[in-house]
Amino acid sequence: METIISYFENIPPAHRSMILVGGITFFWLLESAVPLFSFKYNKWKHAFPNLFFTATTIIINFFLAFLLLKTSDWAVANNFGLINWLPEMPLWLYVLLGVLFLDFFGAYLAHLVEHKVILLWMVHLVHHTDHKVDTTTANRHHPIESVIRFSFTLLGVFLVGTPIGIVMLYQSMSLVFTQLTHANIKMPKKLDKALSYVIVSPDMHKVHHHNLLPYTDSNYGNIFSIWDRLFGTYMEMDREEIVYGVDTFPDEVKNSSLLELLKQPFQGYRKPTNIGE
Numbered sequence: 001m002e003t004i005i006s007y008f009e010n011i012p013p014a015h016r017s018m019i020l021v022g023g024i025t026f027f028w029l030l031e032s033a034v035p036l037f038s039f040k041y042n043k044w045k046h047a048f049p050n051l052f053f054t055a056t057t058i059i060i061n062f063f064l065a066f067l068l069l070k071t072s073d074w075a076v077a078n079n080f081g082l083i084n085w086l087p088e089m090p091l092w093l094y095v096l097l098g099v100l101f102l103d104f105f106g107a108y109l110a111h112l113v114e115h116k117v118i119l120l121w122m123v124h125l126v127h128h129t130d131h132k133v134d135t136t137t138a139n140r141h142h143p144i145e146s147v148i149r150f151s152f153t154l155l156g157v158f159l160v161g162t163p164i165g166i167v168m169l170y171q172s173m174s175l176v177f178t179q180l181t182h183a184n185i186k187m188p189k190k191l192d193k194a195l196s197y198v199i200v201s202p203d204m205h206k207v208h209h210h211n212l213l214p215y216t217d218s219n220y221g222n223i224f225s226i227w228d229r230l231f232g233t234y235m236e237m238d239r240e241e242i243v244y245g246v247d248t249f250p251d252e253v254k255n256s257s258l259l260e261l262l263k264q265p266f267q268g269y270r271k272p273t274n275i276g277e
Helices: 002-009 013-033 043-077 091-116 118-128 135-139 143-160 164-182 189-195 202-208 226-230 258-266
Strands: none
Touching (some): 002 164, 013 043, 013 135, 013 164, 043 135, 043 258, 091 143, 091 226, 118 258, 135 164
16 A cells, blocks of 8 residues: 555556546447447547536646645645544545545535535536537536636635545546546446445446436536535436436537637526426
8 A cells, every 4th residue: 555655646647647548448348348328429529528627627727736745745744634533544544534534525515515506506507408428528627617627626625634645546546436426337237236336336326417306416526426425415316317518508519619608607597397297
């Protein structure tokens, strides 16, 4: 475990890029071999706006990364944060709790707030208006959302008190998991269900991308499923019944246009529909 943390403390930018590109490539090929839905689409054309937003996310995180480092170093130097206030524990448990709590602040809480605050929802909407969810959808976040997400991660680093090695490990795991859970792959239902008791499985997250409430407002987690189960936001749905998108923004042509997506957060709010309404 010490070797792993030491590696992530000094992980070269090239290695982080390899994780990103390698993950997209692996799941891109996998979803072509065992697709959940047989989309009739130009995969490259669909990927263009999603990869553009992936690039803007990388750029934003690159320029703000020094804040994570400074905050992490301060927390460790001052013995501040949740995991530093706990009794002494084995390193593996210290790392596990660090990643677990960062997953709460940086993923679950951020995601929940984005769905509950109207202005933030309009920004997050860009992610949900993909009508053909695949692994490239993972980082389809408007640049404003990238800043919002970073802010929650920064808050998590401060409150949890995680060393930079754990922060980098968390971010790498978060990247791979979001690529996995958005990938258009057909995993055996029993395996997917078993995995969902511990981690966010592909089918579990796909429910979140259904176009109607209350399913859209469920399954906010990214790595661990414990937070959705603990706070009552876990929901199940037969994957064959899932319809991607947001019912109040149904125009797939506009939702595939980069220019329209950049403008999307500034359109008027339209309340999503609850099933049965």
